[in-house]
Amino acid sequence: MSEVTVRRLTDLATLVSLSKRRGFVFQSSEIYGGLSSCWDYGPLGSQLKLNVKQAWWRAMTRRREICGIDAAILMHPTVWKASGHVDGFSDPLVDCKDCKTRFRADNTESYLNHQKCPNCGSKNLSEPRQFNLMFKTHMGPVEDQGSVIYLRPETAQGHFVNFQNCQVTTRYKIPFGIAAIGKSFRNEITPGNFIFRTREFEQMEMQYFVKPGTDEKWFDTWKELRFCFYKKYGFRMENLRFHPHGPTELAHYAKAAVDVQYLFPIGWSELEGIHNRSDFDLTQHSKFSGKNLEYFDEANKEKFVPYVIETAVGCDRLVLAFLCDAYREEVTKDDKGQEDIRVVLGLHPELAPVKVAVLPLSKKEELTNIAEKLRDDLSLDMEAEYDESASIGKRYRRQDEIGTPFCVTVDFETLNDQAVTVRHRDTMKQERVAISQLTQYLQAKMKEF
Numbered sequence: 038m039s040e041v042t043v044r045r046l047t048d049l050a051t052l053v054s055l056s057k058r059r060g061f062v063f064q065s066s067e068i069y070g071g072l073s074s075c076w077d078y079g080p081l082g083s084q085l086k087l088n089v090k091q092a093w094w095r096a097m098t099r100r101r102e103i104c105g106i107d108a109a110i111l112m113h114p115t116v117w118k119a120s121g122h123v124d125g126f127s128d129p130l131v132d133c134k135d136c137k138t139r140f141r142a143d144n145t146e147s148y149l150n151h152q153k154c155p156n157c158g159s160k161n162l163s164e165p166r167q168f169n170l171m172f173k174t175h176m177g178p179v180e181d182q183g184s185v186i187y188l189r190p191e192t193a194q195g196h197f198v199n200f201q202n203c204q205v206t207t208r209y210k211i212p213f214g215i216a217a218i219g220k221s222f223r224n225e226i227t228p229g230n231f232i233f234r235t236r237e238f239e240q241m242e243m244q245y246f247v248k249p250g251t252d253e254k255w256f257d258t259w260k261e262l263r264f265c266f267y268k269k270y271g272f273r274m275e276n277l278r279f280h281p282h283g284p285t286e287l288a289h290y291a292k293a294a295v296d297v298q299y300l301f302p303i304g305w306s307e308l309e310g311i312h313n314r315s316d317f318d319l320t321q322h323s324k325f326s327g328k329n330l331e332y333f334d335e336a337n338k339e340k341f342v343p344y345v346i347e348t349a350v351g352c353d354r355l356v357l358a359f360l361c362d363a364y365r366e367e368v369t370k371d372d373k374g375q376e377d378i379r380v381v382l383g384l385h386p387e388l389a390p391v392k393v394a395v396l397p398l399s400k401k402e403e404l405t406n407i408a409e410k411l412r413d414d415l416s417l418d419m420e421a422e423y424d425e426s427a428s429i430g431k432r433y434r435r436q437d438e439i440g441t442p443f444c445v446t447v448d449f450e451t452l453n454d455q456a457v458t459v460r461h462r463d464t465m466k467q468e469r470v471a472i473s474q475l476t477q478y479l480q481a482k483m484k485e486f
């Protein structure tokens with residue numbers, strides 16, 4: 038066999054097209070022409086996203102000292118005054134008076150370097166003005182100023198306002214954490230790059246409450262733990278790095294912050310933020326609510342407002358990173374120099390939307406009956422798919438392209454030996470396995486990744 042060369046993803050368009058073709062992600066409201074930078078997760082994408090969330094949720098809440106919550110998207114409006122979002126959660130917005138493009142002044146190269154519109158190059162621009170990113174709506178039937186309410190721009194505030202509820206009900210002692218997964222909304226000036234930056238997105242945030250003075254140690258610990266998470270799920274580590282925030286990048290609440298950056302096809306970009314939020318949030322909520330949010334340390338008989346170490350990652354952005362990292366094209370050339378390309382999503386089996394595909398070698402009933410029953414049996418323990426159309430080679434390729442780690446072929450030999458051929462996605466090696474042992478075999482192989 039000729040040598041295999043591997044090509045990696047170089048542009049997002051390839052992924053957007055695969056996502057649509059295979060049912061990972063569709064443009065929102067597509068039949069109406071789509072809604073800009075809104076996306077729907079399809080049959081495979083919704084399962085992939087769920088698996089990503091479960092992996093994160095397990096990594097957090099199976100720890101002894103971290104509990105989960107699921108807080109409401111709508112919160113008391115004063116929460117956003119206390120948090121600083123009403124006054125400070127804004128980006129500088131510039132209008133081009135010629136082509137009417139609006140853009141963010143702080144990350145637009147042509148504006149920063151040349152004071153030009155990134156769309157038409159005009160210099161006829163407005164002064165930058167602060168644009169608040171929170172979506173506003175009204176609660177109840179009357180649309181007046183008193184009924185204004187916000188869609189949360191982050192999940193973290195739900196953790197702070199429930200700090201005491203969680204501490205009392207779990208009886209956790211500091212240090213302990215609260216984790217949540219949920220939708221957030223930001224009226225981004227320039228969303229884009231597929232699911233990288235959208236106005237509606239899902240966040241996975243964890244707030245870890247610690248004694249002041251131990252915050253720097255816990256900040257370092259969480260940096261390490263989050264890196265281990267990425268390693269466990271198979272990221273190519275050369276594509277990940279830390280980017281510490283300099284003094285001008287730090288958010289108003291942060292004592293220290295570091296981004297976990299991933300090398301997306303658009304370049305190194307933030308995947309996750311790890312922040313030392315000091316005692317800013319609990320102090321603010323104490324002030325605005327009038328409730329004492331101090332923690333009483335019984336062992337040392339002392340009271341203090343805990344510091345918070347936060348880890349915050351966008352689920353959609355993480356799904357995108359997993360897809361980018363997993364995508365590969367294995368290219369072989371035949372004698373005439375003709376290229377054959379095998380597209381593989383090398384997803385970690387825990388994340389793969391389909392774990393196993395059952396493929397009867399022919400459409401004859403004696404095989405399809407066994408194969409369909411086998412799929413149903415396997416699906417009690419894992420996501421299993423059945424496919425009888427097209428040649429076996431084509432069916433393998435379809436599964437490779439969606440990241441299915443195993444294909445199981447039912448052939449005529451199966452009728453005699455009650456065994457099937459298991460084909461592995463990454464090595465393409467094949468093994469004969471007894472049907473009675475199949476579930477245990479696959480589960481064991483998945484753990485080896």
Ligand code: ATP
Nearest residue numbers: 223225233234235238307308309310349350351354
């Ligand atoms: P950015 O600099 O990219 O705007 P941020 O620093 O404002 O992000 P945080 O407020 O720290 O982001 O949010 C934590 C995480 O939530 C980010 O690391 C990112 O993964 C995700 N996230 C933030 N904004 C968006 C968005 N508009 N679309 C998708 N994910 C987002």
